Amino acid sequence: MGVYSKPALFALLSVVLILVGTFVTTILPIYLPTTQPVSSYIKPYTAVELEGRDIYIREGCNNCHTQTVRPLRTEVARYGEYSKPEEFAYDRPHLWGSRRTGPDLARVGGKYPDSWHYQHLYDPASISPVSNMPAYGWLAGRRLDTGYTFRKVSVLGYGYTRQEVEQQIAAYMERVTAPDYAARDVRNRVTPPELRDTLTEMDALVAYLQKLGRDVKELEKSRRAAMLDKTIGMSEVR
Amino acid sequence: MRESVQDYSVVRGFAYSALFWLVIGLVVGLWLAAEMFYPKLNLTPWLSFGRLRVVHTNGLAFGFALAGIFSCTYYMLQRLTRTPIVFPRLAKFHLYLFNAAIALAALSLFAGMNTSKEYAELEWPLDVVVVIMWVVFAVNVFATLARRREKQMYISLWYIIAMTVTVAVLYIVNNLSVPVNLFKSYPIYAGVNDANVQWWYGHNAVGFVFTVPILAMFYYFLPKTVNLPIYSHRLSIISFWSLVFAYLWTGAHHLMLTPVPEWIQTVAIAFSIFLIAPSWGSVVNGYYTMRGNWELMKTNYLTKFFIVGITFYGLQTIQGPTQGLRTLTAFFHYTDYVVGHVHMGTMGWVTMIISAALYYMIQEMNKTEVFSVRLANLHFYLILAGQLLYTVTMWIAGIQQGAMWKATNPDGSLTYSFIETVASLYPYWKIRFAGGLVYFLGIVVFIYNFIMTGRASKRTALDAGMKTA
Numbered sequence: 001m002g003v004y005s006k007p008a009l010f011a012l013l014s015v016v017l018i019l020v021g022t023f024v025t026t027i028l029p030i031y032l033p034t035t036q037p038v039s040s041y042i043k044p045y046t047a048v049e050l051e052g053r054d055i056y057i058r059e060g061c062n063n064c065h066t067q068t069v070r071p072l073r074t075e076v077a078r079y080g081e082y083s084k085p086e087e088f089a090y091d092r093p094h095l096w097g098s099r100r101t102g103p104d105l106a107r108v109g110g111k112y113p114d115s116w117h118y119q120h121l122y123d124p125a126s127i128s129p130v131s132n133m134p135a136y137g138w139l140a141g142r143r144l145d146t147g148y149t150f151r152k153v154s155v156l157g158y159g160y161t162r163q164e165v166e167q168q169i170a171a172y173m174e175r176v177t178a179p180d181y182a183a184r185d186v187r188n189r190v191t192p193p194e195l196r197d198t199l200t201e202m203d204a205l206v207a208y209l210q211k212l213g214r215d216v217k218e219l220e221k222s223r224r225a226a227m228l229d230k231t232i233g234m235s236e237v238r
Numbered sequence: 239m240r241e242s243v244q245d246y247s248v249v250r251g252f253a254y255s256a257l258f259w260l261v262i263g264l265v266v267g268l269w270l271a272a273e274m275f276y277p278k279l280n281l282t283p284w285l286s287f288g289r290l291r292v293v294h295t296n297g298l299a300f301g302f303a304l305a306g307i308f309s310c311t312y313y314m315l316q317r318l319t320r321t322p323i324v325f326p327r328l329a330k331f332h333l334y335l336f337n338a339a340i341a342l343a344a345l346s347l348f349a350g351m352n353t354s355k356e357y358a359e360l361e362w363p364l365d366v367v368v369v370i371m372w373v374v375f376a377v378n379v380f381a382t383l384a385r386r387r388e389k390q391m392y393i394s395l396w397y398i399i400a401m402t403v404t405v406a407v408l409y410i411v412n413n414l415s416v417p418v419n420l421f422k423s424y425p426i427y428a429g430v431n432d433a434n435v436q437w438w439y440g441h442n443a444v445g446f447v448f449t450v451p452i453l454a455m456f457y458y459f460l461p462k463t464v465n466l467p468i469y470s471h472r473l474s475i476i477s478f479w480s481l482v483f484a485y486l487w488t489g490a491h492h493l494m495l496t497p498v499p500e501w502i503q504t505v506a507i508a509f510s511i512f513l514i515a516p517s518w519g520s521v522v523n524g525y526y527t528m529r530g531n532w533e534l535m536k537t538n539y540l541t542k543f544f545i546v547g548i549t550f551y552g553l554q555t556i557q558g559p560t561q562g563l564r565t566l567t568a569f570f571h572y573t574d575y576v577v578g579h580v581h582m583g584t585m586g587w588v589t590m591i592i593s594a595a596l597y598y599m600i601q602e603m604n605k606t607e608v609f610s611v612r613l614a615n616l617h618f619y620l621i622l623a624g625q626l627l628y629t630v631t632m633w634i635a636g637i638q639q640g641a642m643w644k645a646t647n648p649d650g651s652l653t654y655s656f657i658e659t660v661a662s663l664y665p666y667w668k669i670r671f672a673g674g675l676v677y678f679l680g681i682v683v684f685i686y687n688f689i690m691t692g693r694a695s696k697r698t699a700l701d702a703g704m705k706t707a
Binding site: 004005007008010011014015017018019020021022024025026029030032034035036054057058059060061062063064066068070071072074075077078083084085087088089090091092093094095096097098099100101102103124125128130131132133134135136138148151152155156 | 273274275277280283286287288289291292350351352353354355356380383384389390391395396399400402403404407411416418419422424425426427428429430431432433434435436438479482483484485486487488489490492493495496497498499502505506509568572573574576577643644645646650651652656657660661664
């Protein structure tokens with residue numbers, strides 16, 4: 001048999017064979033509309049949320065938390081509306097994960113107040129005594145590095161100008177350092193005094209966690225409202 | 239022809255590198271296993287589970303398994319072509335570059351430089367180093383093949399060629415990214431496409447690192463050990479080409495019921511089921527090679543490593559496709575069941591074959607006998623028992639958590655909160671740690687036995703030299 005005595009031809013044949021499946025299942029889909037639908041409801045991450053997402057990546061949170069709700073009855077009951085392709089348009093990389101040592105986080109945004117997240121990140125066992133999540137209190141002791149934030153959003157093509165990035169950072173800092181910030185007590189408790197007036201890595205991570213699934217929840221709310229209008233309208237006709 | 243022309247220094251170098259990274263990877267694994275039920279062990283940021291887990295997976299997949307694969311490849315390549323490595327100094331450079339890359343990889347992952355893509359976590363500068371390293375390796379593979387003195391290429395060489403070209407394609411395509419700075423980059427793919435490309439890579443990294451080169455070892459070292467030819471050449475041809483063709487279609491079985499287009503998931507299921515055939519082609523070929531000589535399982539200590547190893551490969555390749563079916567994935571996915579599955583493959587198949595191949599090679603290269611057959615047997619039974627304790631425990635844990643996640647009350651509400659399902663797993667996590675510990679002891683015995691075999695031969699060679707002098 002010829003090919004078994006011709007290494008170069010053998011290698012070429014192998015490459016052709018592996019590229020068939022590769023092309024059909026991964027390259028072709030990149031150019032199909034079904035893998036990248038767009039929804040005006042899904043907004044890119046703000047500068048601070050993006051920095052929080054990068055801390056989530058750095059700490060490998062995706063090793064224990066998934067970010068995809070599957071279309072299964074018990075899963076929707078546990079986490080909320082199942083995940084749709086358009087939700088991930090701004091996710092580079094995706095963070096779907098492969099193991100749920102902790103719960104799925106795709107719908108965690110808005111589920112708990114900021115204060116809950118500060119307390120939980122600082123000491124998970126203080127909220128769930130049997131939790132095996134590592135404590136991340138040290139994130140509150142690290143000032144958020146925003147030196148590359150503009151470059152990051154530019155690479156990702158979010159379309160913010162440098163001023164907008166600075167405004168977003170300043171606005172979020174104002175929010176969490178304001179005297180009337182709802183999570184002020186717990187934030188001050190977990191944050192060292194010298195960092196209380198600035199943004200920490202924990203602030204950014206909380207911002208990111210509160211973003212997860214928020215757009216979808218807004219979409220659901222508006223749909224429900226539209227449906228309600230319709231039924232009210234119909235009863236008026238009747 | 240003179241065998242001594244062949245250059246084994248790089249084979250030895252990679253063998254000892256494999257053992258070094260094996261110990262590091264397993265110690266990290268044990269630490270992680272303990273963190274699962276004793277979270278206080280997350281002592282520092284770099285010891286926290288999220289960072290440490292990637293050190294474990296990369297350390298063992300790329301530090302240990304890949305070093306073992308390079309060691310065996312340089313050995314098989316020279317034997318099967320009856321030609322010494324064409325560029326021995328390049329091979330030496332490969333050895334140093336490999337160890338430097340793995341060390342830097344471990345340090346960077348400890349530091350949290352992590353792309354988050356499973357088994358492709360290294361940041362872009364290290365990706366560049368890995369690609370250079372792979373090219374250096376491929377140059378020697380193809381140069382040696384081109385200069386071979388054996389016209390026909392034996393089965394193992396097919397698998398080596400397939401690995402060499404496919405890993406390059408997989409690694410480059412999945413790691414395409416745009417750098418932000420030296421330590422941070424974003425992939426060129428977004429959302430659904432990023433997930434789809436990632437698991438095409440993730441699954442085929444398993445295919446072309448944990449399967450294809452390990453089969454190359456199996457097809458070479460089993461016949462050598464038992465001194466019998468492979469049962470069917472035709473079966474090995476069919477198995478090879480269908481495996482190489484079908485593997486690339488199956489990545490999306492890691493993404494069942496996610497927003498990835500349904501047809502990609504369905505195609506992945508179909509090809510996953512199909513893959514049972516070529517996988518079992520190799521299993522059957524191995525079993526039939528033993529026809530009429532099964533007493534070797536008792537009389538030849540190495541035989542059982544290969545036969546039990548290929549048996550776990552057979553079990554693995556049935557369990558994998560079944561747990562990818564939609565109804566079963568709905569139940570098992572995201573639980574410890576999958577963790578058990580992976581560890582049967584790595585602890586039961588990959589390590590069994592690599593350690594037996596290393597035993598075989600050190601004896602051949604040093605022209606000596608193994609230091610202790612009894613220790614080799616102890617090594618075998620310890621890693622077998624440790625692996626079974628580990629995997630069976632994880633399967634049960636997975637079934638339990640899957641059932642608890644799905645449990646509903648008569649009114650349709652969920653029976654268990656998430657944290658209740660976590661609490662129920664603590665006993666399993668402790669047993670898993672015990673399994674890992676038993677397995678680790680087996681590896682310690684293996685390394686001791688291997689090093690003593692290498693040393694003993696040095697001493698006998700020295701003695702022989704003194705006697706003739």
